Amino acid sequence: MPEQTTGPRPTLEAVAARAGVSRATASRVVNGGAGVRAPLVDKVRRAVEELGYVPNHAARSLVTRRNGxxxxxxxxxxxxxxxxxxxxxxxxxxxxxxxxxxxxxxxxxxxxxxxxxxxxxxxxxxxxxxxxxxxxxxxxxxxxxxxxxxxxxxxxxxxxxxxxxxxxxxDADNRGGAREAVRHLVSLGCRTIAHIAGPRDQTSAVDRLHGYRDVLPGADPALLCQGDFTEESGARAMAGLLERRPDVDGVFVANDLMASGALRTLRERGVAVPGDVAVVGFDDMASVAPRTDPALTTVRQDIxxxxxxxxxxxxxxxxxxxxxxxxxxxxxxxxxxxxxx
Amino acid sequence: MPEQTTGPRPTLEAVAARAGVSRATASRVVNGGAGVRAPLVDKVRRAVEELGYVPNHAARSLVTRRNGxxxxxxxxxxxxxxxxxxxxxxxxxxxxxxxxxxxxxxxxxxxxxxxxxxxxxxxxxxxxxxxxxxxxxxxxxxxxxxxxxxxxxxxxxxxxxxxxxxxxxxDADNRGGAREAVRHLVSLGCRTIAHIAGPRDQTSAVDRLHGYRDVLPGADPALLCQGDFTEESGARAMAGLLERRPDVDGVFVANDLMASGALRTLRERGVAVPGDVAVVGFDDMASVAPRTDPALTTVRQDIxxxxxxxxxxxxxxxxxxxxxxxxxxxxxxxxxxxxxx
CATH class of the missing domain: 3.40.50.2300 (Response regulator)
Incomplete structure (x- = not known):
């Protein structure tokens, strides 16, 4: 900041005079610059900096929000x-x-x-x-x-x-939400609960996996499937799961898109949801969860x-x-x- | 461009010396600036402008492609x-x-x-x-x-x-493509050919409408429906069309998404495609046209x-x-x- 900070505070009028514009124009620039031509905006901003004009919140924003x-x-x-x-x-x-x-x-x-x-x-x-x-x-x-x-x-x-x-x-409480999802499956009487996980290199997916393990620390590793958050990967993971553990009766899926894919696989194989296998997703995406067949029970995060x-x-x-x-x-x-x- | 343009052409060494950087740094900046700190980039660019250094294509781009x-x-x-x-x-x-x-x-x-x-x-x-x-x-x-x-x-x-x-x-040849679509319906023996048009305020939609009219200048205005390029608007337009002109036997739809909606309406009403009504779209979108039921005949533009x-x-x-x-x-x-x- 220039020397003026120790003297009397420069006024908006001084800024306008130095920039060679009207007070109204200077004011508009100081308050965001809407409707002012770019060369004038530059002139006023230069004058503001040279004079060390600090009127209020707006002038501070002028420096930190200069690009808009x-x-x-x-x-x-x-x-x-x-x-x-x-x-x-x-x-x-x-x-x-x-x-x-x-x-x-x-x-x-x-x-x-x-x-x-x-x-x-x-x-x-x-x-x-x-x-x-x-x-x-x-x-x-x-x-x-x-x-x-x-x-x-x-x-x-x-x-x-x-x-x-x-x-x-x-972030969302991914681990807490996962726990709640798995506990819900347990409370419904599910005994063989699988997890279709998201990418291992994203903390949201890892946290959801940890939540599943918090509730079911001794779960068979064969109940754990890897997906990549796409619908297709959910469909594939569910198919593999049904082969490895045909006794599965509950699945917590790490996002709605993969859950939608898993439901498709279950439908194609004639497995009843939730009668044979109960499914819980994560996200509660408006364009997915209420529209799946059957509609998806899921953990809602306010995206x-x-x-x-x-x-x-x-x-x-x-x-x-x-x-x-x-x-x-x-x-x-x-x-x-x-x-x- | 400065005076130097009439004297000997300035060298990259001269640019480097003026900017106070190494020749290697000046060269990197002239060739895009990757890996060079912003203040040095600015110094070199200033020197380039001041000296009027024009080595080749890259230097010209320096001015016009400075933001990358x-x-x-x-x-x-x-x-x-x-x-x-x-x-x-x-x-x-x-x-x-x-x-x-x-x-x-x-x-x-x-x-x-x-x-x-x-x-x-x-x-x-x-x-x-x-x-x-x-x-x-x-x-x-x-x-x-x-x-x-x-x-x-x-x-x-x-x-x-x-x-x-x-x-x-x-642009694509919207009018020519529309003509081809409608002529195809005519060649199949369709006699009552409707058009589901796109937004009136977009030239692509208006051109396609003109193409339809080029081939069928005397078409009943009741055969013309208005859509907005969304799937939903195509479904609605088709429903209205079936009410007004149940004898319709061909529809040229101004884009694939609306055509997909129109096909859905026809399916729901039990109207056979192409047996009762033949449908042609526009776009040939990979995620839409080959996947509709039945697969969509359409005008391909290379989007x-x-x-x-x-x-x-x-x-x-x-x-x-x-x-x-x-x-x-x-x-x-x-x-x-x-x-x-």
């Missing part, structure tokens, strides 16, 4: 971004909340590790005020790269241990709300009012009972 | 962006071609007219080297706003008459290829080699015969 844009980075390839309704729902929450803050959402995704450097260059190029990144994987270089660019960031989902230090995240929360944490970081970075948030989940269990 | 990012703007709300496979396919083509040019894709969409100013501010803020915009509507302010920001742009689909002048576009072509035109604009802006391209379409007609 926030990058949303989904660490998945394009085909998953557009086919998994989880991402749509999270992006919807983020989009609405960013619009409320008059910030432009720019969406980026990661086709493969070859994209990392380019994304880091873009973030480091000063084109966005902040970044929201989700669907991170354990071996992801993204948290480290984002950290190095010093762009304020919030993660969706807890990053792997040892990465993303100091970056707040928003859209978590997206909104990520934006609010980021805005607190950008405004820097609290002194300390905002704390990470783990949101509660609830069991939603439908026909499948 | 291209905005892709879909003039549709988020729910359509994520649910209409057309957009996914076009974005896939764009994404692959941008990656080949080492440019970062940043995706923006338009929830409503309230977003226009914010998008224009972002584009005008110098954060991207160019913009690709598609699914434009007749009353869209986007073409004008993009024009005002002077960001080089290419449109997907022909903009409405009077907007987007001077901006090249990539992914059109996305790629948009990027190539933009890169030609950015490189500015040709002197003149590249011409717009109208790509050919072909009828793909399956079971529905």
């Amino acid at each position: 844009a926030v990058a949303v980075i989904i660490a998945e390839p394009e085909f998953r971004v557009f086919s998994d309704p989880f991402f749509e729902q999270q992006v919807r929450g983020i989009s609405r909340e960013l619009t409320a803050h008059d910030a432009q959402l720019v969406l980026l995704w990661v086709e493969g590790p070859g994209d990392h450097d380019r994304i880091a260059r873009y973030l480091g190029g000063g084109h966005v005020d902040g970044a929201l990144a989700f669907s991170l994987h354990d071996d992801d270089r993204l948290p480290a790269l984002i950290g190095r660019t010093r762009v304020p960031a919030v993660f969706g989902g807890r990053p792997a241990a040892g990465s993303g230090q100091g970056v707040p995240f928003v 859209e709300g978590m997206g909104r929360l990520m934006v609010r944490l980021l805005m607190r970081l950008l405004d820097g009012t609290g002194g300390e970075a905002p704390a990470s948030v783990v949101t509660p989940v609830t069991l939603v009972r439908r026909a499948s269990a | 990012a291209v905005a892709v703007i879909i003039a549709e709300p988020e729910f359509r962006v994520f649910s209409d496979p057309f957009f996914e396919q076009q974005v896939r083509g764009i994404s692959r071609e941008l990656t080949a040019h080492d440019a970062q894709l940043v995706l923006l969409w338009v929830e409503g007219p309230g977003d226009h100013d914010r998008i224009a501010r972002y584009l005008g803020g110098g954060h991207v080297d160019g913009a690709l915009a598609f699914s434009l509507h007749d009353d869209d302010r986007l073409p004008a706003l993009i024009g005002r920001t002077r960001v080089p742009a290419v449109f997907g689909g022909r903009p409405a008459a009077g907007s987007g002048q001077g901006v090249p576009f990539v 992914e290829g059109m996305g790629r072509l948009m990027v190539r035109l933009l890169m030609r604009l950015l490189d500015g080699t040709g002197g003149e802006a590249p011409a717009s391209v109208v790509t050919p379409v072909t009828l793909v015969r399956r079971a529905s007609a």
Whole structure:
């Protein structure tokens, strides 16, 4: 900050005079710049910086929110971004909340590790005020790269241990929700309860697996199947499970899409749900869970709300009012009972 | 360009010396800047500009491709962006071609007219080297706003008459394809051929309607139904059509998604396809046309290829080699015969 900070505080009039614009124009720029031509915005911002004008909250935002844009980075390839309704729902929450803050959402995704450097260059190029990144994987270089660019960031989902230090995240209570799902199957009288797990390199999937093991520590390893959060992988895992353990009478599936695939396999084999096998999913995705046949009992996480929360944490970081970075948030989940269990 | 252009051409060594960096660093910056810290990149770029260093293609790109990012703007709300496979396919083509040019894709969409100013501010803020915009509507302010920001742009689909002048576009031969579709229905012996049209404010839909009318200039207006390119609107339009003209024996539907909805209605009413009613769509979307029941005869446009072509035109604009802006391209379409007609 320049010398003026020790003298009398510069006025908005002084800013306007120095920039050679009207007071109204200077005021509009200080309050976001809507409707002011770019060269004038630049002049006023220069004058603000040169004079050290600090009127209120808006002037502080002028520095930290100068681009009016926030990058949303989904660490998945394009085909998953557009086919998994989880991402749509999270992006919807983020989009609405960013619009409320008059910030432009720019969406980026990661086709493969070859994209990392380019994304880091873009973030480091000063084109966005902040970044929201989700669907991170354990071996992801993204948290480290984002950290190095010093762009304020919030993660969706807890990053792997040892990465993303100091970056707040928003997560759901995955382990607690998984416990609740498995306990529900136990309470229905299921005796042979399997788990179709999500990718081993994502903390959300690992936490759900831990929740299953919390309730059933001695479960037969043959009851554990590996999926990748896609519907197809759920269908395949269920088929393998029926071969290995035809006596299975309950399945906790780590997300709704895979559960939808598992239900398809059960239907094709003529296995009655929930009569022969009860099924519980995770997510409660509006476009999936109520529409499966039978409708899916599942663990509801507020995906859209978590997206909104990520934006609010980021805005607190950008405004820097609290002194300390905002704390990470783990949101509660609830069991939603439908026909499948 | 500075005075040096008349003297001996400045060397890369001169650029390095002026910027106070090694020749290797200057070279890396001139060739894209990967792995070089931002302050050094700026120093080298300033030296390049001050000296008027023009080594080759790469130096020219340094000015026009300084952000390494291209905005892709879909003039549709988020729910359509994520649910209409057309957009996914076009974005896939764009994404692959941008990656080949080492440019970062940043995706923006338009929830409503309230977003226009914010998008224009972002584009005008110098954060991207160019913009690709598609699914434009007749009353869209986007073409004008993009024009005002002077960001080089290419449109997907022909903009409405009077907007987007001077901006090249990539379009499919919508009118020719529609003619071929309707002629195919005529050749099958259909006598009462209806059309389910797309939004009146999009040139692609209007062109397809014109193609239908070219072949059937005297068609009963009751055979014309209005849809909005969504599956649901196709199902509704077909239901209305069956009520008004139960004698209909052929339908040309303006896109595959609406055709899929129309087929659903016909199936539910027990109308045999193609026995009672033959159906032809438009797009040949991989995730739709071969999977409908019965599989859809449709007009194939190379959606992914059109996305790629948009990027190539933009890169030609950015490189500015040709002197003149590249011409717009109208790509050919072909009828793909399956079971529905």
